[in-house]
Amino acid sequence: MTTLAHTRGAARLHAAFEQARTEGRAAFIPYMTAGYPTAAGFPALAQTLLAHADILEVGIPYSDPLGDGPTIQRASEQALAGGTSTRHSLALVAGLRAQTDKPIVVMTYVNPIYAVGPREFMRLAQRAGVDGLILPDLPPDQDLEIAELAAEHGLAVTFLIAPTSTPARVALVARACTGFLYAVSVTGVTGAREGAALGEVPAMLALAREHARAPIAVGFGVKDAATARQVAGVADGVVVGSAFITAAANGQDVDALAASIRAGCVR
Amino acid sequence: MSLTLPTYPQPDARGRFGRFGGRYVPETLIPALDELETAYAAARTDPAFLNELDRLLREFVGRPSGLYLAQRLTEHAGGARIYLKREDQNYTGAHKINNCLAQALLAVRMGKKRVIAETGAGQHGVASATAAALLGLSCVVYMGAEDIRRQALNVFRMKLLGAEVREVTSGTATLKDATNEAIRDWVTNVRDTFYILGSVVGPHPYPAMVRDFQSVIGEEVKVQHQALEGRAAPDAIVACVGGGSNAIGIFAPFAYLPEEERPLLIGTEAAGEGVDSGRHAASVAGGRIGVLHGAMMYLLNDDEGQIVPPHSISAGLDYPGIGPEHCLYAQTGAAQYVPVTDAQALDALQLLTRLEGIIPALESAHAIYHAVELARTMRPEQTVVVNLSGRGDKDVAEVMRLLSLQEPAGEAPGQLLAPEVHA
Numbered sequence: 038m039t040t041l042a043h044t045r046g047a048a049r050l051h052a053a054f055e056q057a058r059t060e061g062r063a064a065f066i067p068y069m070t071a072g073y074p075t076a077a078g079f080p081a082l083a084q085t086l087l088a089h090a091d092i093l094e095v096g097i098p099y100s101d102p103l104g105d106g107p108t109i110q111r112a113s114e115q116a117l118a119g120g121t122s123t124r125h126s127l128a129l130v131a132g133l134r135a136q137t138d139k140p141i142v143v144m145t146y147v148n149p150i151y152a153v154g155p156r157e158f159m160r161l162a163q164r165a166g167v168d169g170l171i172l173p174d175l176p177p178d179q180d181l182e183i184a185e186l187a188a189e190h191g192l193a194v195t196f197l198i199a200p201t202s203t204p205a206r207v208a209l210v211a212r213a214c215t216g217f218l219y220a221v222s223v224t225g226v227t228g229a230r231e232g233a234a235l236g237e238v239p240a241m242l243a244l245a246r247e248h249a250r251a252p253i254a255v256g257f258g259v260k261d262a263a264t265a266r267q268v269a270g271v272a273d274g275v276v277v278g279s280a281f282i283t284a285a286a287n288g289q290d291v292d293a294l295a296a297s298i299r300a301g302c303v304r
Numbered sequence: 305m306s307l308t309l310p311t312y313p314q315p316d317a318r319g320r321f322g323r324f325g326g327r328y329v330p331e332t333l334i335p336a337l338d339e340l341e342t343a344y345a346a347a348r349t350d351p352a353f354l355n356e357l358d359r360l361l362r363e364f365v366g367r368p369s370g371l372y373l374a375q376r377l378t379e380h381a382g383g384a385r386i387y388l389k390r391e392d393q394n395y396t397g398a399h400k401i402n403n404c405l406a407q408a409l410l411a412v413r414m415g416k417k418r419v420i421a422e423t424g425a426g427q428h429g430v431a432s433a434t435a436a437a438l439l440g441l442s443c444v445v446y447m448g449a450e451d452i453r454r455q456a457l458n459v460f461r462m463k464l465l466g467a468e469v470r471e472v473t474s475g476t477a478t479l480k481d482a483t484n485e486a487i488r489d490w491v492t493n494v495r496d497t498f499y500i501l502g503s504v505v506g507p508h509p510y511p512a513m514v515r516d517f518q519s520v521i522g523e524e525v526k527v528q529h530q531a532l533e534g535r536a537a538p539d540a541i542v543a544c545v546g547g548g549s550n551a552i553g554i555f556a557p558f559a560y561l562p563e564e565e566r567p568l569l570i571g572t573e574a575a576g577e578g579v580d581s582g583r584h585a586a587s588v589a590g591g592r593i594g595v596l597h598g599a600m601m602y603l604l605n606d607d608e609g610q611i612v613p614p615h616s617i618s619a620g621l622d623y624p625g626i627g628p629e630h631c632l633y634a635q636t637g638a639a640q641y642v643p644v645t646d647a648q649a650l651d652a653l654q655l656l657t658r659l660e661g662i663i664p665a666l667e668s669a670h671a672i673y674h675a676v677e678l679a680r681t682m683r684p685e686q687t688v689v690v691n692l693s694g695r696g697d698k699d700v701a702e703v704m705r706l707l708s709l710q711e712p713a714g715e716a717p718g719q720l721l722a723p724e725v726h727a
Contacts, residue, residue, distance in 0.1 A: 100610040101480065101484055101596060101597075101611050103329070103487055103488065103491075103597075104491070106488070107474070110474060114475070117610065122606075122610060123608040123609055124608060146595075146609075147595050148594045148595045148596065150609070151593070151594055151595060151600075151609065152605055152606070152608055152609030153607075173330055174328045174330060174595070174598075175328060176327060176329070179328060180326075196331070197330065197332075198331055199331050199332035200332075201333075201494060201495070202334070202335060203335050203338075206331070206334060210331060221330075221331070224332050224493075224494055224495065225492040226488050
């Protein structure tokens, strides 16, 4: 794993983190499910988030999203029902790429990658202008081929660490990440939750920094400016997902929420 | 004689059966799987653990289950002698209890006070709730809304046993989605919760551990078949496969024998309305390699990787994947996997009931159907052992509903039934 090339995508992601850092912020990484609320409505929603984002994370909707909570699962079901699947998701990313220079990372479970074929998937992702992949159900020691193929196609790879990760696992995962390291703030699935405190996150990050070559972003449970501020105090990046889907579903002002959370990322 | 758990050449150190298996799960769970692997490795050779498991299997479950020569069924088929391995005689009515008791004992040993489980037909849920009650553990069972409808009696049993049954309405609201929810619960409560996984699926070490705990079935067959027939291995073994735990339990003790000593091993997959209909749960015949619930296996998924909802008359077989060890057997030819339709299973259920006075579970009826077909092609001195994985009590209401849709009351059903049976 340590032989993975420093990819074009990794360079672009690192530059975005560095730019945010020089501005006194943690990088703001909003998430949206491709094809949500509809294939036609997604581009506008994604553009709203992109306007505030340092990096945009786009999720490929999947029928069995093990690492996600009910909010993103329902968004995925809605996107799938509307006909958005793997190839279509990458086409939607290509549409965004034509409108922005900001880095875009794609979150996907491994089954869509295997179904399309790892090499073909990477080719499509590269052509769509994807900079990196986030793989929530692929621990880095499970399949080296996927990370190697991603690197071949210029894509950075992000794996996850969790509060339950042992020091040896933190070291393994941190060394494998080329784009950024994704630290999960809690044991659990994605989604806004009450009483989200930093808890074990600072100790986890301190350990990870000993091994990571890439910046470290924290996600799961960040839902507003206040929680973003907490995370921005210790991490290089802040990932926010379910809160935007909930806001979009309830007809709330996603633009205002994104602006507020971005402001919370200022240190 | 005390119990020993068999040792098999698969999986490898990384939890792979060939290319199948593995650990495709959120990182949060990896340390818990490592902890489980370590605890299981210690328990499986610890006399205290094995003696307690052995005692419970004998005194609580009622093992060994019988190996019963089905005489009238044999005459009906007109070929090989058909034996039934009577897992339906187990307390709680199916093979599931073997594994649940063992995992619950392991949970106690690991200091966990809370267990969770997923269930389709409810047999694994009932067995988990039973083991939890016996050992004083709190128990939550995830079950799809559609299965709750089909298996109301088992839902009540679980509640009576003190378990909480959580209804799952996401996705297809069946076993696949109940499993997703159980894994999500485990990700959230991993530090104090033990996940009692019900089949030979999921991330390593579950497929290997559940196989080892279910191997008692095949190990007993060796002893019983030796006593009845003067040789340990039958000529053929037939078992139904959803996830595949009853089948692996009866196959694995024979599957690694040299080819010339190995019985013909046949898993019957739920073909639903037919493999070509698109409404089935036949992962080997109608699936392609993919990843679900933490393991690589044959899987019903479309060309973009979305899981295709399975269909079976039997809630227990209604699963889009099949255990990774079965996938390896299918690939190497150690076992064969044949599709059996809903209609064929329903016929076989009635056939066994009328000829032998045994109402099998709809799952097991899939195996009965093929065993009869197979026995017909074999010689009278040969033997076929069918794993009768569960009894049909839980399915009686559903069978009643299906038969009332199928034909007027009182009329003789099924092409399998020979005319003399009706006389």
